[in-house]
Amino acid sequence: MPTGSPLVTDLLDRLCRKGNPSLLARGRFGLEKESLRVAESGGIALTPHPASLGSALTHPHITTDYSEALLELVTPPFEDFTQALDCLQELHLYVRDRLDREFLWATSMPCILAGEDNIPIARYGHSNPGLMKYVYRVGLGYRYGRTMQVIAGVHYNFSLDDAFWPMYQALLGEEGSLRDFRDRHYMGMVRNLQRYGWLIPYLFGASPSVCSSFFTDKEPDLLVFDDHTYYEPYATSLRMGDIGYQNRKEEGMGIKAEYDDLDSYVHSLARATQTPCPVWERIGVKVDGEYRQLNANQLQIENEYYSSVRPKQICGDMETPARALKERGIAYVELRSLDVNAYHPLGVDETQLRFLHVFMLYCLLRESPAISCTERKEIDRNLIWVAHQGRDPLLKLQRGDRAVLFRDWAAELLRAMAPLAELLGEQGGNGAYLHALREQQRKLENASLTPSGRMLEEMRANGEGFYQFARRLSREQWRYFSRQQMDAAFARELDEMAARSLAQQEAMEQAGSESFDDYLARYFAGQI
Secondary structure: OOOOOHHHHHHHHHHHHHOOHHHHOOEEEEEEEEEEEEEOOOOEOOOOOOHHHOOOOOOOOEEEOOEOOEEEEEOOOEOOHHHHHHHHHHHHHHHHOOOOOEEEOOOOOOOOOOOHHHOOEOOOOOOHHHHHHHHHHHHHHHHHOOHHHHOOOEEEEEEEOOOHHHHHHHHHOOOOOHHHHHHHHHHHHHHHHHHOOOHHHHHHOOEOEEEHHHOOOOOOOOEEEEOOEEEOOOOOEHHHOOOOOOOHHHOOOOOOOOOOOHHHHHHHHHHHOOOEOHHHHOOOOEEOOEEOOOOOEOOOOHHHOOOOEEEEOOOOOOOOHHHHHHHHOOOEEEEEEEOOOOOOOOOOOHHHHHHHHHHHHHHHHOOOOOOOHHHHHHHHHHHHHHHHHOOOOOOEEEEOOEEEEHHHHHHHHHHHHHHHHHHHHHHHHOOHHHHHHHHHHHHHHOHHHOHHHHHHHHHHHHOOOHHHHHHHHHHHHHHHHHOOOOOHHHHHHHHHHHHHHHHHHHHHHHHOOOOHHHHHHHHHHOOO
16 A cells, blocks of 8 residues: 555645645644552652542542543643643643652652552542542552553643535545544544554654563563563563553454444444453353452453544433444544653653644545455554564564665654644644654654653663663653643642542532342443
8 A cells, every 4th residue: 555645635636726735734632641549759759649639420520430540631622732741741730749759650650569469540439430430540550450541641632623624525525424524534533543553653663661660570581671560672662562451362352343434343342342241251240249240241341442532422321432422423532552751741742742733634534445354454563563663774663565774764754744734734733744744754763862762761771670760860850840830720720620520529429229130231221
């Protein structure tokens, strides 16, 4: 499949002549950033989610992921990158002022894990929705182990401006409903983000090494960096590799999402949440009166299926993600493959976001045929190869029926994005998009400029293992936040949100009279 697609160039030309190119620069951008709370020792915090931050169940911007210690900061969608980053900074400052002798870990990979039993599962109170979130996480621990669940990442949420879709449909001359057109092309974007998603760990991967405490049951197939650190010499993102949460235990069980169209996607995931799995049945669902998992199906809920990119729709009360997509279509696309940027206090920077804007638009505009079974395997293998060996100058990826040098393919992709970056710059980017693209091209020319390359070189130069490196950066970033002044009005707003969230959780707990068993039955009865 040729990457330097003339169709993209032709589309941009038609867009400039007959459409409205400014709509490409407009959209909605949101961020979700996970950060592990750690004690002064550098080990995972064993304290509860601070009540001063509000309820992790109901707060719209400050919550937890798998662990009580894995904080998740969520911005609303904004029309500008800088607004999303400003909001993320304010959320960090708010958290900073409310942590007692704790700080946030600066890397995706955790450190000083004293066994799985010392990883506290996130709790959300005694309401049925809160219990469901907790039991789901208990199930993840039984199915995959707790350790890999405390790996942190950054999610990038993107949607195009509503006005883009009727303009684009008219430009392409496609008939049918606008919603069907939008869903079809968003799914095309998702397929291409998978095809070319191996670019992300190379350019932004920041987990080439891992603390030895991450491995509790067996020796990993990695090299020894020092007494407490494993690594791969050419690794970019071990988080996205074999050691990360990739549903590996589900291989061979028939769980693969289908991306041909939205209907196929939602039904493939919904089917997995309704299909019993003998492996999970051996765990048990309710044992001695205590839930070990929500059910013994291939997936407890759709979110259990790991993917580097997801089409998303906002869920209503008691609505599954699959039903929300089926009822209202795709609202935005979530890119989940970003490691936490260890060299930036926010875990992500504006240059990354500008490049990702170009990349996602490129994946939308170029042709996107259905993914065959053969290509599905190629996509999975290519991502793993880049995660573990991406900085190897001799690395080859599978591209159809032939193996090609990673660097040649990546260079071809980046060149193909240049006209799009230039066009976005003409719509008000002031050259920032081309600058972002050129920065990625420099990383391709010199692998030592990648975050993963910088990390290993710095560790060697300073005589540091992963723990010492990550702790040093974490403390430096925490000092950075201590020098920043939070916006007083936003602080008051977050105080009010925290109080409302706690009151909302309490009201949910007091109002509920339905048994948890009945609640689960009613929830799963609403599946498609």
